[in-house]
Amino acid sequence: MTEIEETNHKAPTKTQVAIIGAGPSGLLLGQLLTKAGIDNVILERQTGEYVLGRIRAGVLEQGTVNLIREAGAGARMDKEGLIHTHTDFSFQGEHYQLDIEKYSGGKHVVVYGQTEVTRDLMEEREKAGAITIYEADSVKLHDIESDQPYVTYQHNDELHRLDCDYIAGCDGFHGPSRKAIPSNKIEEYEKVYPFGWLGLMSDTPPVNDELVYCAHERGFALCSMRSPTRSRYYIQVPDTDKIENWTEERFWKELKRRIPPEMAERLVTGPALEMSIAPLRSYVCETMQYGKLFLLGDSAHIVPPTGAKGLNLAASDVDTAYRLFVKIYKEGRTDLIPRYQEICLARVWKAVRFSWWMTMLLHRFESGGRFDFRVQQAEFDYFIHSDAGKTTIAENYVGLPFEALE
Numbered sequence: 001m002t003e004i005e006e007t008n009h010k011a012p013t014k015t016q017v018a019i020i021g022a023g024p025s026g027l028l029l030g031q032l033l034t035k036a037g038i039d040n041v042i043l044e045r046q047t048g049e050y051v052l053g054r055i056r057a058g059v060l061e062q063g064t065v066n067l068i069r070e071a072g073a074g075a076r077m078d079k080e081g082l083i084h085t086h087t088d089f090s091f092q093g094e095h096y097q098l099d100i101e102k103y104s105g106g107k108h109v110v111v112y113g114q115t116e117v118t119r120d121l122m123e124e125r126e127k128a129g130a131i132t133i134y135e136a137d138s139v140k141l142h143d144i145e146s147d148q149p150y151v152t153y154q155h156n157d158e159l160h161r162l163d164c165d166y167i168a169g170c171d172g173f174h175g176p177s178r179k180a181i182p183s184n185k186i187e188e189y190e191k192v193y194p195f196g197w198l199g200l201m202s203d204t205p206p207v208n209d210e211l212v213y214c215a216h217e218r219g220f221a222l223c224s225m226r227s228p229t230r231s232r233y234y235i236q237v238p239d240t241d242k243i244e245n246w247t248e249e250r251f252w253k254e255l256k257r258r259i260p261p262e263m264a265e266r267l268v269t270g271p272a273l274e275m276s277i278a279p280l281r282s283y284v285c286e287t288m289q290y291g292k293l294f295l296l297g298d299s300a301h302i303v304p305p306t307g308a309k310g311l312n313l314a315a316s317d318v319d320t321a322y323r324l325f326v327k328i329y330k331e332g333r334t335d336l337i338p339r340y341q342e343i344c345l346a347r348v349w350k351a352v353r354f355s356w357w358m359t360m361l362l363h364r365f366e367s368g369g370r371f372d373f374r375v376q377q378a379e380f381d382y383f384i385h386s387d388a389g390k391t392t393i394a395e396n397y398v399g400l401p402f403e404a405l406e
């Protein structure tokens, strides 16, 4: 892959859509707008290499795959992405295959790392000559309720102003966009889970052809992958746990105790390329549009990774925002602006529910004791052995359809 050059364009002073954040949301929206002839500038706090250094999940719904292709960034994904028509589960070591293609009416997912999606979008953006200002510090949003919103930022020790028609807040949970909305106008919901995921990446062959979501009395585990030679594993740890408490050896030993015995037998272990703990939380900001500001992706919602929905939810926000901007700039349809929040929230809450449900079903809650564990076992048993249950999991896992603007 070519090195991502930090674009050192002369600082633009005006654009149509100012995008804050060069993660998947910002890059995907930027690429789609550029292809539609709608001018946009991305302001990113970090360097491109830093953004590419983030380890993130990589299960793509069909809608996300289609959008990446529409953005002209799907060539490597189509070549290297792994089509998965099944996903597996286990409960106390009992292994079950779920045919998500059969139970979703013919759909599947593509396993392709988010880092690779980001890299592909960055490269396409560079080829298109669209402007990304990396290392843009102290980004501030101004006059978002007026007809002349603008953004200011520091770059190379200079203060810059970017006038725009609209601002797309793609700056993740900790970015400035959501915080620019008056606190009395924001409607927020949050649930924090009492555990995190300790993840390990290794250049070892995946233990199973499909992903395996493992519920166990010792705690949840997930066996995933990035390629036929690179594996990604997770185990549930208490929210008070620290990465310093874990060696690779301890990780592999604990993983083997939570996955089906036949998989533990054949598991190939190896040095960790990366080990880290991520907390689990559900969060929704229902104010996804305010004045000329639109929130997309993690700036508006966070889901526990159990349902593999984070990137896919970001992509569905991008789909709606992109089609809205095309309607506005090509047909003057500003009347459709309220539809953005309506459409996004309907899908966000369904994905938040599925991610919450998978988390509650598959993780060990010490506080719930033996009773809750038996109820979890009964619920798992019903869903994995009934057509209705398998259909429900499959339809949500492959992704619910995108809703049209009108």
Ligand code: APR
Residues within 6 Å of the ligand: 020, 021, 022, 023, 024, 025, 026, 043, 044, 045, 046, 051, 056, 057, 114, 136, 138, 139, 170, 171, 172, 173, 174, 175, 176, 296, 297, 298, 299, 309, 310, 311, 312, 314
């Ligand atoms: N100024 C400019 N950029 C910022 C600022 C800021 N003040 N704060 C954050 N950013 C940038 C971050 O550096 C990051 O590159 O915004 C980007 C936000 O990207 P993500 O957090 O990846 O969010 P998003 O693009 O919505 O993608 C969501 O990424 O985090 C995963 O699990 C999540 O898969 C989901 C996907």
Ligand code: PHB
Residues within 6 Å of the ligand: 056, 057, 058, 059, 211, 224, 225, 232, 305, 306, 307, 308, 309
């Ligand atoms: C991953 O491969 O990192 C991954 C896959 C599926 C998930 C979460 C993470 O649900």
